[in-house]
Amino acid sequence: MSKDSEQFPRSARLALLLGKGLLRALGHTWRIRCVNSESWQAIRRAKRGFIFSLWHGQLLPLLWQHRDEGVLILISEHRDGEYVARAATSLGYGLIRGSSSRGADRALISMSRELEAGKEVAITPDGPKGPSQKYAPGALVAAQRSDSFIVPIGVTADRAWRLRSWDRFMIPKPFARVTIAYGEPTKVAASSPRAAANEAPRFEQLMADAGRMSGG
Secondary structure: OOOOOEEEHHHHHHHHHHHHHEEEEHHHHOOOEOOOOOHHHHHHOOOEEEEEOOOOHHHHHHHOOOOOOOEEEEEEOOOOOHHOOOOOOHHOOOOEEOOOOOOOHHHHHHHHHHHHHEEEEOOOOOOOOOOOOOOOOOHHHHHHHHHHHEEEEEEEEEEEOOOOOOOOOOEEEOOEEEEEOOOOOOEEEOOOHHHHHHHHHHHHHHHHHHHHHHHO
């Protein structure tokens, strides 16, 4: 991230997440470049379910990039999740409610069923409270149960505000150049949901690789 990154006031963050008009106005100015997007498009064409895996702090430009595609997004039942939920639904996303801390079992069952039905699900494996860029097991367990691919994603912006939050939430500035890099679709190798959780370090590395592809 360039030295142009700076703090973004919480009040402005709320206005952005709650105001779909403002988000759309800002998103339309971003100059987005995608790297290796063909890696997952073949799975979409085959109508097979898969997981978009993204870090919580990089959520906003990805919400914009994949708007109106019918992707389901896992949203925390924590109060802060309501901000993201409103922004997501205004952009054409479906919701699955729950997280590693609240509603986890219900969310895992819902995710697995949707994936088996051929739906695409976006998950922030370090949300909703961190630690930042540490892979919680939920996405791994859902992918193992449904035999679905996970697509790791990394995002950078040449100019962005950063919140004073655990994830250093990124909001690209107007006319920022945003690069979104997609890693290769990868399956969980474990033979059981319990063993799937042990693959977190491998998927953290895949996320880091995607981040480097994006220029991070």
